[in-house]
Amino acid sequence: MTHLVAAAVAFVLSLILPVLLKPILLRLGVLDIPNERSSHTEAVVRGMGITVAAGVAGGLLAAMLLGSGQGVPVLAALGGAALAAALLGWVEDFRGLGILARFLLQLGIGAAATAMLVRLADSTWWWVPLGAIAIAGYINVANFMDGVNGISGLHGLAAGGLFAVAGGMTGLAWLVSAGVVVAAAFAAFLPWNFSGRNFLGDVGSYLLGGSLAVTGVAAFLHGVHPEMLLGPVAVYLADTMTTLLRRISAGERWYTPHRQHVYQRLTDAGLSHLQSALVVTVCSVLTGICGLIAAEGTLPVKAAALAAGVAVLVFYLRSPRIFRRLQERSTA
Template sequence: MAALVAFGLSLGLPILLKPVLLRHGVLDIPNERSSHTEAVVRGMGITVAAGVAGGLIVAIVGAGTGEGPLLATVGGASLAAALLGWAEDFRGLGIRVRFLLQLAIGAAATAMLVELTDASWWWVPLGAVAVAGYINVANFMDGVNGISGLHGLAVGGMFAAVGAMYGMPWLVSAALVIAMAFAAFLPWNLRGRNFLGDVGSYLLGGSLAVTGVAAFLSGVGPEMLLGPVSVYLADTATTLLRRIGAGERWYAPHRQHVYQRLTDVGLSHLQSAVLVTACSLLTGICGIVAGGGTLPAKVAALAAGAAVLVLYLKSPRILGRRRQGYATGR
């Protein structure tokens, strides 16, 4: 029921919100980072936030003993991240201010989760960095149509599967709410006429990161949580290091991520998003196998996951060479 509420709200509310955003001129103007060429409506992610909020409220009402506070913490941190993104969409915030507020959200959420799970307080600074970091990762990776909706659906689905394996109904509920809320936005976004905006990408990163931190502090193996997000992490990390090594301003708008370069070698937005999601599913499966298998299975799964990441990172070059070969008749 919670997932259905999230899906329904996220799917239906854009009908009401889009005219409001158009009236207030909340548009995404193409820049050096953009993969689109004309102004489109942004900030539509507020409807996904409403879906997540509504779904989690239903989940909290039906939660078992001790599960409600975990769901409430995930929901509170997710919505705080969304509100921060909303402020960025409407007014703009300095880089330092944004990052400090992201850290504050992560620290507050992790502190609450530590209290609920009796984990070590040493996890608070690490949780703060993890949440702030993934909010930015999700924001950096939200550059082609459908990629964020598919990421939320895929990672949320895998987190739900992990929750079922560990017997954690709260994790199943939270993950399915996130998955369905982002899946419902896909029909609005796939044709490139409506964008999540920072409110949506911050919500995506914040909700998945806080859910992951909560699951980890509750005893879930890290491989199972890192596997589904490793493609996003690898793409962002390698792009950042490459830009720093080249002496570029790493925070300036650009189109050097792997998923963006895939569109430069001929893939459509949807094809690029599907490739990223397929690789995320593969690394996620590898992470789940590694987290629950014997030592030989763990080694094999981690090696397979690493191979998927290498192939993904090299995919623009591989596809570019094939395209060049077809063009020259070789």
């Protein structure tokens, strides 16, 4: 019952609050202006991720009020870190920050969150720097991948849901709550985002990356198998890392806007925003399932599941070529 109530609170807040927020953002002029990275051609409202942040906060608060035991302080730490990431994203949306200042603040959020989680899990403090890098890194990954309508909402739904399943399999009630809250909050924003007129903005993508990364770090420190936690985010990581390496090897400035991510090249190959987002999401669900199986299976099952996950990643990375050839054949 706790999980259902928390998810319902997150969903309702994230679904309803845009009605109130959008006129305010329009008056403030918080707009996304198309650039080299954009997949849209006209200015649209951004910063709507504040409503998703409110949904996540409300859902986690409900879970804490209805929960008990060690899970309550863990959820409080998760919520604080996720909202801190969202606040940083809002500053970026509204005023902008330099690259170095932005990254240092992301590292600070990651270090503070990991330190709290290490204390709660009674783990070694050596995890703090690694956790800080992981959290800051995935905040940026989620931001880089937020370039077509629906992709972040679907990723929050898929990854949050898979984390909730991992929580159920490992007996961590707080992980179930955190997963369903993230999934519900981001799912509720999808109807707003699919229209192409409302964007999460950096506040939303930072919230997405921060909430998933901090939840993953917390789960790892509480003994959850890494396969369960890496599976749902493997596609995002593979897309970002291969794109980054490709740009560096080509002598390009990796931090400048571009359209070289796999999901962006899928739209160039003829897929719609929704179709591109669905390719990413389906592949993420498949790698997530492979991770769940690998974590719980015998050695042969683990090897087969990991091989299947790698095959999904290879397909995803090659998918722009595959879909382009299919498109050419259909028009020939």
